Amino acid sequence: xxxxxxxxxxxxxxxxxxxxxxxxxxxxxxxxxxxxxxxxxxxxxxxxxxxxxxxxxxxxxxxxxxxxxxxxxxxxxxxxxxxxxxxxxxxxxxxxxxxxxxxxxxxxxxxxxxxxxxxxxxxxxxxxxxxxxxxxxxxxxxx
Amino acid sequence: xxxxxxxxxxxxxxxxxxxxxxxxxxxxxxxxxxxxxxxxxxxxxxxxxxxxxxxxxxxxxxxxxxxxxxxxxxxxxxxxxxxxxxxxxxxxxxxxxxxxxxxxxxxxxxxxxxxxxxxxxxxxxxxxxxxxxxxxxxxxxxxxxxxxxxxxxxxxxxxxxxxxxxxxxxxxxxxxxxxxxxxxxxxxxxxxxxxxxxxxxxxxxxxxxxxxxxxxxxxxxxxxxxxxxxxxxxxxxxxxxxxxxxxxxxxxxxxxxxxxxxxxxxxxxxxxxxxxxxxxxxxxxxxxxxxxxxxxxxxxxxxxxxxxxxxxxxxxxxxxxxxxxxxxxxxxxxxxxxxxxxxxxxxxxxxxxxxxxxxxxxxxxx
Ligand code: SF4
Numbered sequence: 001x002x003x004x005x006x007x008x009x010x011x012x013x014x015x016x017x018x019x020x021x022x023x024x025x026x027x028x029x030x031x032x033x034x035x036x037x038x039x040x041x042x043x044x045x046x047x048x049x050x051x052x053x054x055x056x057x058x059x060x061x062x063x064x065x066x067x068x069x070x071x072x073x074x075x076x077x078x079x080x081x082x083x084x085x086x087x088x089x090x091x092x093x094x095x096x097x098x099x100x101x102x103x104x105x106x107x108x109x110x111x112x113x114x115x116x117x118x119x120x121x122x123x124x125x126x127x128x129x130x131x132x133x134x135x136x137x138x139x140x141x142x143x
Numbered sequence: 144x145x146x147x148x149x150x151x152x153x154x155x156x157x158x159x160x161x162x163x164x165x166x167x168x169x170x171x172x173x174x175x176x177x178x179x180x181x182x183x184x185x186x187x188x189x190x191x192x193x194x195x196x197x198x199x200x201x202x203x204x205x206x207x208x209x210x211x212x213x214x215x216x217x218x219x220x221x222x223x224x225x226x227x228x229x230x231x232x233x234x235x236x237x238x239x240x241x242x243x244x245x246x247x248x249x250x251x252x253x254x255x256x257x258x259x260x261x262x263x264x265x266x267x268x269x270x271x272x273x274x275x276x277x278x279x280x281x282x283x284x285x286x287x288x289x290x291x292x293x294x295x296x297x298x299x300x301x302x303x304x305x306x307x308x309x310x311x312x313x314x315x316x317x318x319x320x321x322x323x324x325x326x327x328x329x330x331x332x333x334x335x336x337x338x339x340x341x342x343x344x345x346x347x348x349x350x351x352x353x354x355x356x357x358x359x360x361x362x363x364x365x366x367x368x369x370x371x372x373x374x375x376x377x378x379x380x381x382x383x384x385x386x387x388x389x390x391x392x393x394x395x396x397x398x399x400x401x402x403x404x405x406x407x408x409x410x411x412x413x414x415x416x417x418x419x420x421x422x423x424x425x426x427x428x429x430x431x432x433x434x435x436x437x438x439x440x441x442x443x444x445x446x447x448x449x450x451x452x453x454x455x456x457x458x459x460x461x462x463x464x465x466x467x468x469x470x471x472x473x474x475x476x477x478x479x480x481x482x483x484x485x486x487x488x489x490x491x492x493x494x495x496x497x498x499x500x501x502x503x504x505x506x507x508x509x
Contacts, residue, residue, distance in 0.1 A: 023382070047179035049172075051426060054377040054419045057401075078163030080222070098170050104216040104425045107173035118169070122161035 024059045025066055028110075032067075035112040036092050045113035047096075067093055067110075074119055081106065085116055150352075151190035164190075171353065174346040176368040176417065188353045195352060196255040197262060198248065199233035200290055202283040203276045203310045203319055204265025208301040209235050211338035215345040216425045228348060231259070234278070245279050252293050260351060261294035263287065263322050266303040266310045270318025287325055296330040296357050297322055300344055302440060305333035305364070312446035323364065330357050333364040337440035340421050343369045363443065365415065374411035374437050377419035380404065393434070404431060408452040410439030 028048070035046045050060075068089020075084050081099040088095055094116050100106040148156075154164055168186040172179060201209065213236075230236065231251035232244070239247050251259065265283075268275035273282035291297055299322040302308040310319035323331050334347050347366055350358045358366040375381065383389070383403040390397035390404055403409070411419075414437050418429040431437055436452070439445040 024379075047182075049179050051173050052176065052178075052420055054379050056379040057432060059379075076162065078160045078166070079157075080159070080163055080167060083166050096169075098166050100170075100216055100219050100222070102216070102219065106216055107170040109169065109173075109179055118162060118165055122165070124155075124161035 022056065022059055022062050024053070024056055025062045028053065028063060029066060032090070032093060032110065032112060036090070039092055039112050039114070045111070047112070048110040050108040050110060064095070067095070083118065085119055147193050149190065150192045150194065153194075171349050174342050175350050175353070175358075176346060176421075185353055188355075192352050192355070194229045196251060196259040197228045197230050197348075198251050198259050198290055198294075199230065199236075199262040199264075200283075200286060201234060202263065202265030202267050202287070202304070203317065204301065204303050205309075206235060207338040208264040208304075208344075209233070211336075211341045212300075212344050213341075214424075215341035228260075228352060231255070242279075248290075252290060256293040257295070259294055260296060260298060260348075261290050262298045262300055263304045264300045266307050266319035266321055267325060268310065268317035268319050269324075270316070275317040284325060287322065291326045291329055294329055296332065296351075297326055298332045298334060298347060298351075299323070299364075300334045301339055302335045302337045302443075302445065305335040306443040308337060309446055312444075331364055332357050332360065332366060335363070335365055335370070335441040336416060337445070339441070340369075340417055340423065342421055343417055361415070365441075369417040369421070370415040370441065372415065374414045374416060374419050374431070375409075378411055378431060379419065380431060398434065401434075404434075404436040406454050407436045408438075408450065408454055409436035410442070410445070410448065410451075410455065411437040412455060414439040414442050414445075416441040 031048065035048075038044045038046070055063075070087030070089050070091065072087040073085065075082055077083070079101075081101040081103065083099065084097045086095045086097075087093075088110075092112060092114065094111040094113065096109045096111055096116055096118065097105060098107045151164070154167075159167075165182075165186060168189055169179070169182050171189065172182045172185045175185070177185065232248040234240075234244055237244060237247065265276075267273070267283045267287055269284060273284040276283045278286060299305045303310060303319075304322050307315075307319050307321045310317055311321070321333075323333070332347060334344055336343065343366075346369065347358065350366070350368075358368060361367050361370055363370075375384070378384075380401065380403045383401070384405060388397060388400075388402040389406040390402045391406055392398065393407065398407075405412070409431070411431065418437070419431070422429045422432070438451045439448055442448075
């Protein structure tokens with residue numbers, strides 16, 4: 001990779017004044033502000049598909065650092081690649097990254113919610129477990 | 144043939160939890176370029192979806208479209224084939240070859256007649272009765288017509304199948320035509336691009352699988368979800384365009400500062416595609432982000448557009464509405480081009496200038 005490193009490219013910020021938020025990040029934070037307000041007022045949850053945003057090189061990292069890191073992170077892998085759910089430093093805002101089974105990012109969302117639905121136990125799965133548990137108890141009784 | 148189980152049942156049988164199913168639905172929704180609020184609807188639809196049979200025919204093409212498809216990461220081709228569609232014939236990807244391969248196609252056409260989705264990549268040569276491209280001794284024209292007869296819809300993957308592409312370029316020695324010239328009685332979805340973005344190919348297939356119908360299309364038959372906006376509309380260099388900051392050569396200060404590539408020939412303003420948001424190689428980058436102007440590969444006649452490094456002469460009006468009269472110079476307006484002239488695409492051609500190889504060379508040397 002040394003060849004590539006020899007080519008000096010510096011991307012200047014569209015917003016050249018130092019210390020201020022990048023334009024895209026600013027716009028997304030505004031949207032999040034509206035969504036957070038709605039969550040508090042009406043309980044309405046929402047999500048932003050990060051892959052649908054025309055992000056500038058560097059915007060992604062800037063957005064992540066603007067939102068910060070919160071207290072909770074969780075990971076699961078049900079056989080189709082891991083999903084990583086992280087609470088950002090902005091309470092009520094979660095960063096959800098779905099990987100495929102080759103560990104590439106398949107989809108990525110910012111969710112505005114008290115807890116992302118994907119972390120909750122799902123009725124279908126609870127039913128299956130209940131059935132399994134009952135069968136086990138049944139078997140033990142007949143022994 | 145297995146009996147028709149729904150996708151939901153199939154995943155449950157394989158021990159996939161509801162939670163993971165919801166994850167797959169979130170990925171599919173993003174791949175279809177639908178808003179996240181649609182995830183519950185996508186989940187409800189995918190639960191009941193039945194794997195459609197898919198027949199894929201490759202004609203006058205470079206296999207770039209298939210290469211692109213195999214690099215889809217969301218969903219991956221593997222998960223698409225194993226979970227979601229039944230790819231019953233694809234001569235590059237299937238194990239069978241020779242007469243067995245031909246028999247597989249005949250069988251799929253017979254078994255799923257009236258129900259399968261036909262995917263085509265490559266243009267179809269029509270000159271001299273189509274002798275310039277044959278498979279197992281049969282012309283592409285013949286094979287396309289037979290397979291299209293029993294299809295519910297045809298997906299033309301790539302610019303060659305959608306608009307003729309490179310084989311169709313001046314002087315079009317094989318009389319190449321796009322699918323829409325030969326198939327006139329079936330819905331056609333044009334997924335253009337040279338090649339198309341991998342997740343756009345799988346996204347269109349996912350849409351059909353999920354909703355059982357073809358997506359909303361633009362005037363060139365392309366899915367609006369991916370081709371509804373121009374590259375220029377969504378380009379992150381757009382603020383520089385608006386400020387009049389242009390790179391004038393590939394190594395000047397402007398280029399190094401990431402300014403707009405319009406004057407280096409960027410076709411972003413007249414090109415509709417999802418590169419600026421979906422990007423390439425798993426979302427890493429796209430040509431403009433890598434410092435190269437857009438060459439307009441998802442538009443009709445992009446190859447004859449007057450040179451990749453020649454600045455668009457005027458305006459950012461979309462090609463479809465163009466009524467300008469810059470005349471097509473240069474020699475052969477072949478038989479196929481004659482047919483096409485009747486169609487909307489000819490407007491796109493008029494919007495471009497043609498250029499000779501000499502001029503190009505001069506330009507490069509300059
Ligand atoms: S002309 Fe090209 S580089 Fe410039 S803003 Fe438009 S799409 Fe981006």
